[in-house]
Amino acid sequence: MDRDLRSVQEVRELLAKAEAALPALRELSQKDVNKITEAMAEAGYQASERLAKMAVEETGFGKYEDKVTKNRFATRNLLQYIAPLKTVGFLEEEPQNKVWKIAEPMGVVAAIIPSTNPTSTAMYKAIISLKARNAIVMSPHPAAVRCTLEAAGVMAAAAERAGAPKGAVNCMSMPEMSGTNELMKHQITKVILATGGTALVRAAYSAGKPAFGVGPGNVPAFIERTADVRKAVKDIVASKTIDYGTVCASEQSIIADRPVKDEVVAELKRNNAYFCTTEEIAALEKVMISPKGGINAAIVGQPAWRIADMAGFQVARETSMLVVPLTGVGKQYPLSMEKLSPVISFYEADGWEDGCARSMEILNYGGIGHTLCIHSRDEKIIREFALKKPVFRVLVNTGGTHGAIGYTTGLEPALTLGCGTWGGSITADNVTPLHLINIKRLAYETNPLNPSEQPENGGHPPVGGLSDKKQRWRYDEKYHYRPVADKKPEPEVRADAPATAAPLPGAQVQYGTSGITEEQIEAIIKEFTKK
Helix, strand or coil: CCHHHHHHHHHHHHHHHHHHHHHHHHCCCHHHHHHHHHHHHHHHHHCHHHHHHHHHHHHCCCCHHHHHHHHHHHHHHHHHHHCCCCCCEEEEEECCCCEEEEEEECCEEEEECCCCCHHHHHHHHHHHHHHCCCEEEEECCHHHHHHHHHHHHHHHHHHHHCCCCCCCEEECCCCCHHHHHHHHHCCCEEEEEECCCHHHHHHHHCCCCCEEECCCCCEEEEECCCCCHHHHHHHHHHHHHHHHHCCCCCEEEEEEEHHHHHHHHHHHHHCCEEECCHHHHHHHHHHHECCCCCECHHHCCCCHHHHHHHHCCCCCCCCCEEEEECCCCECCEHHHCCCCCCEEEEEEECCHHHHHHHHHHHHHCCCCEEEEEEECCCHHHHHHHHHHCCEEEEEECCCHHHHHCCCCCCCCCCCCECCCHHHCCCCCCECCHHHHEEEEEEECCCCCCCCCCCCECCCCCCCCCCCCCCEEEEECCCCCEEEECCCCCCCCCCCCCCCCCCCCCCCCCEECCCCEEHHHHHHHHHHHHCC
């Protein structure tokens, strides 16, 4: 059997194992789920250094120290956020509307893992899947099979030790395109988490399954004249150079407002950035851009000095990033695209309106829906950017990488960042376990076509903290069906009945023509409501 067919067969076997684990996963309590995800996060954290070393050695991308940081973020930092989330049983109560929300798992998650962040993404996706009581099958990038398999193995072993069924966490060992397509399209797969190149993300969206995908992140950073320039530059350099620029939320362009341009340039140089000449820019274009117009994979996740060396010129080993001054955006300026390396384009703008227009150009050249950074102390300008830009993360006075994934902001910690419908995604959110559950709704009648005259439960299911008091429901004067306080029935008065004297103190009040007493009425009501 050739490798393509073996890859397909492997996927089918892994999907069968994952499906077999679903009934046991579904029966887990919230306490069980929390115990399992805590164990997974701790195991991943302890393995962070080993997995980072494996990833760098296997892929040749990125920096060991930064991959350690990302592994730790994808485990302990993630756990701190998801630990209190309710993902089992009753989630929300709306007593006034008589609606209760219940969590249900989606089923088997197909997870596409990139070569740029293989171990951190694998652990993140495994943890959020099991937090939602789903099983997961991963498809690693062919250039990152061993380290992704190891990360998945760490997650699976920890989950099983903590009580998860076997087969809850799985990973392909032969990730051919035929097998990955089978994984995404198979009837057992219920949802896809896709992180990878544009072609692979598009394949996920065309697989006929619900899919959460990550689009390209051609992120502009505008340094407006009121900004704290020194802090802004430090944040941008830290964000752009982490793991040698392999995070899709890292800045791809700096737009400096004219009054602070010289200060921005000076601060960049102070932070070991190298400004390229016209000749060096042309040399970079030749080595960084592939014949088909995309980024050459050989430069992805490489240090600045090595990329310069590949282009035929030398810079100091401590160079943080290569700065490419440009005057336009688009195919005539190929380095204005997402670069996945410590190479950043540089523009000058005359005022915030000009900076706004340049940001729009950059976003329209491959960054729609993702992220934009603005460094400013003018709240009016910040809000104008927030209202007008076609992105779903507008980050203020922080780096793109750290802000978008929720490390330096209040955003949800995540390594899958939705780009919304503008970027072709099903969501604009940072993806969390709550995106991997279905919501069932328990809804009681509030506006009946045929109102009952009998006492009702009041629409309260047997969940903690809710009253069991029985109520009568009636239409009010606005035709809203609402609970009303019980009223004792008034004595029946017939038009032809003779006037009677008021009853003596202590006498029983009688109703109707039968002479039934108030105590007898209460006894009948109590007897009826027992049934």
